[in-house]
Amino acid sequence: MTTTAATEASIIVEGLTKAFYEPRTDSETIALKKLSFSVRQGEFVCLVGPSGCGKTTALRVIADLEQPLSGEVQVVGGGRPAVVFQEQSVFPWMSVQDNIAFPLRVRGIWRKDRLERTRHLIDLVGLNGFEKSLPHQLSGGMKQRVSVARALAEDADVLLMDEPFGALDEQTRLELQQELLRIWDASGKTVLFITHSVDEALTLADRVLVMSHRPGRILADLQVGFSRPRDVVELRRDERFWDLTYKVWSLLKSGAAIEGDAG
Amino acid sequence: MSATDTNADCMRPTGNAAPAELSTQEKERLRAPFNRERVFRNFSYFSPIVILLLWEISAQLGAIDLRFFPPPSAIAETFLSMIVSLELFRHIGATLQRVAVGFLMGAVPGLFMGIFLGLFLRPRQIVGPILAALYPVPKIAILPLILLVFGTGDMSKYVIIAIGVFFLMYYNTFGGVRQVPQIYLDVAQSTGANRYQVFTQIALPSALPQIFTGLKLSAGTSFIIIAAAEFLGARSGVGFFIWASWQTFSVTRMFVGIVTISLLGYLTLTLIDLIERRVVPWARN
Ligand SMILES: Nc1ncnc2c1ncn2[C@@H]1O[C@H](COP(=O)(O)OP(=O)(O)OP(=O)(O)O)[C@@H](O)[C@H]1O
Ligand SMILES: [Mg+2]
Numbered sequence: 001m002t003t004t005a006a007t008e009a010s011i012i013v014e015g016l017t018k019a020f021y022e023p024r025t026d027s028e029t030i031a032l033k034k035l036s037f038s039v040r041q042g043e044f045v046c047l048v049g050p051s052g053c054g055k056t057t058a059l060r061v062i063a064d065l066e067q068p069l070s071g072e073v074q075v076v077g078g079g080r081p082a083v084v085f086q087e088q089s090v091f092p093w094m095s096v097q098d099n100i101a102f103p104l105r106v107r108g109i110w111r112k113d114r115l116e117r118t119r120h121l122i123d124l125v126g127l128n129g130f131e132k133s134l135p136h137q138l139s140g141g142m143k144q145r146v147s148v149a150r151a152l153a154e155d156a157d158v159l160l161m162d163e164p165f166g167a168l169d170e171q172t173r174l175e176l177q178q179e180l181l182r183i184w185d186a187s188g189k190t191v192l193f194i195t196h197s198v199d200e201a202l203t204l205a206d207r208v209l210v211m212s213h214r215p216g217r218i219l220a221d222l223q224v225g226f227s228r229p230r231d232v233v234e235l236r237r238d239e240r241f242w243d244l245t246y247k248v249w250s251l252l253k254s255g256a257a258i259e260g261d262a263g
Numbered sequence: 264m265s266a267t268d269t270n271a272d273c274m275r276p277t278g279n280a281a282p283a284e285l286s287t288q289e290k291e292r293l294r295a296p297f298n299r300e301r302v303f304r305n306f307s308y309f310s311p312i313v314i315l316l317l318w319e320i321s322a323q324l325g326a327i328d329l330r331f332f333p334p335p336s337a338i339a340e341t342f343l344s345m346i347v348s349l350e351l352f353r354h355i356g357a358t359l360q361r362v363a364v365g366f367l368m369g370a371v372p373g374l375f376m377g378i379f380l381g382l383f384l385r386p387r388q389i390v391g392p393i394l395a396a397l398y399p400v401p402k403i404a405i406l407p408l409i410l411l412v413f414g415t416g417d418m419s420k421y422v423i424i425a426i427g428v429f430f431l432m433y434y435n436t437f438g439g440v441r442q443v444p445q446i447y448l449d450v451a452q453s454t455g456a457n458r459y460q461v462f463t464q465i466a467l468p469s470a471l472p473q474i475f476t477g478l479k480l481s482a483g484t485s486f487i488i489i490a491a492a493e494f495l496g497a498r499s500g501v502g503f504f505i506w507a508s509w510q511t512f513s514v515t516r517m518f519v520g521i522v523t524i525s526l527l528g529y530l531t532l533t534l535i536d537l538i539e540r541r542v543v544p545w546a547r548n
Contacts, residue, residue, distance in 0.1 A: 080454075081453075083450075089446045089450050091465070092545040093468040093543075102464075103455075105460075105464070106451075106460055106464075107455075150450075
């Protein structure tokens with residue numbers, strides 16, 4: 001890696017290997033093997049790959065929720081990354097507004113202030129009218145929107161998102177994609193975004209990293225050159241969008257074929 | 264851009280979409296099950312009366328020995344006269360005060376110990392086995408020892424209740440904390456929450472359903488323990504009253520005492536139930 005790239009890198013993953021050990025059966029699962037990639041400051045990178053290939057594992061190591069077995073992970077610059085988890089993760093004992101304001105509570109900000117400061121996020125994810133509801137009164141997609149808003153409340157420089165729009169209908173998903181792009185444009189955050197959807201990856205990303213089957217490694221690192229700001233709907237009229245879609249799909253398919261032969 | 268702008272409006276059907284009004288009938292139908300539920304719940308508070316009814320009927324029919332089981336109507340009569348003469352209240356007051364103090368003395372440390380050991384591995388490995396070894400010691404068996412150490416005053420009652428309550432609260436809270444879904448701890452860690460915040464913001468609320476189970480078990484057990492403790496060393500309290508009545512073979516008065524204890528326990532449990540419903544609304548199902 002050249003020094004110029006290193007100075008402006010925000011997330012550096014270098015030869016990351018991560019395995020899980022199961023003492024009951026004395027067996028191990030290698031989730032990631034010598035994974036390397038980096039994300040520049042202010043870049044929007046999407047990670048796509050088949051289920052179980054280690055995307056979440058990589059994200060958890062970057063978020064410092066897991067320790068690498070070997071290799072190195074570095075998040076450069078200010079503070080810890082904000083995380084949107086793949087699983088349902090909103091606290092059932094807190095109202096929507098308190099869930100969203102939780103990161104500010106951790107920082108010791110008074111309730112009145114933190115609700116004030118997060119009110120626009122409730123708007124943003126379209127949950128006005130539900131501020132005081134408890135999560136068991138919400139739909140799955142609404143809960144997912146709460147966790148997206150909670151991560152945004154942190155206002156971290158680096159945003160790690162694990163299939164944040166997975167549980168949403170197509171329309172809400174497009175809307176939130178557009179909002180996320182707007183926030184990202186305005187804030188200059190670094191975003192690492194995991195998705196199953198090739199379509200979503202191409203819509204959002206500057207670069208798409210395509211991962212192989214487990215143990216995941218990078219099959220391809222594709223530049224997505226559409227101009228910014230993007231319109232998530234209009235983008236679909238661009239022919240290059242479909243060319244790229246085809247390219248990623250072929251990669252995923254061939255990656256699967258190689259794995260099938262090996263295993 | 265206009266395409267997404269129009270989207271923006273349809274996007275928030277859950278939020279500020281045009282208010283779709285319900286017809287009056289629909290509103291009623293919507294509320295009916297809840298109203299029915301409320302009626303039923305209010306009735307259910309009185310279901311223990313069924314036992315008294317069966318008892319009364321068998322007494323009237325002569326199916327049970329009236330010398331040992333006076334009919335509830337006779338017990339109620341004595342009960343009322345004692346309430347009028349205020350005799351019972353002195354005992355109720357003494358018992359309630361002992362239970363309240365002892366309960367707090369046991370529940371608060373039990374709660375904290377449960378959360379603490381639930382969250383932290385090393386303390387759990389060291390202190391856990393000690394508590395497990397102490398828990399099975401019969402509380403009644405150490406009562407004489409406690410009387411010796413703390414005297415026959417109220418302190419010994421507080422202590423014996425506190426011991427019993429401590430373990431129930433500890434084990435229930437501990438179990439609750441151990442079952443906190445990892446994802447919530449991950450969320451907290453990823454936002455940089457410190458230990459104290461994890462304690463109060465995640466572990467405690469997440470364990471609340473089990474904590475309430477512990478509170479209810481503890482409340483019931485407190486009354487069992489206090490009655491036994493008042494048999495042995497007390498000049499007041501409902502337990503003392505039962506014992507004194509038994510010694511003069513006033514069976515009806517003895518039952519008044521028993522019913523009083525039962526009623527006190529029942530009311531306490533109901534109170535805790537009501538609090539639980541307010542404090543843990545997400546665990547209703
Ligand atoms: N805590 C764990 N213990 C044991 N094995 C694990 C654990 N977490 C993940 N794994 C294994 O590691 C591999 C990668 O899992 P990971 O969750 O990273 O996949 P993923 O790419 O996020 O998949 P998906 O797209 O389905 O979410 C899987 O084989 C999984 O079984
Ligand atoms: Mg995953």
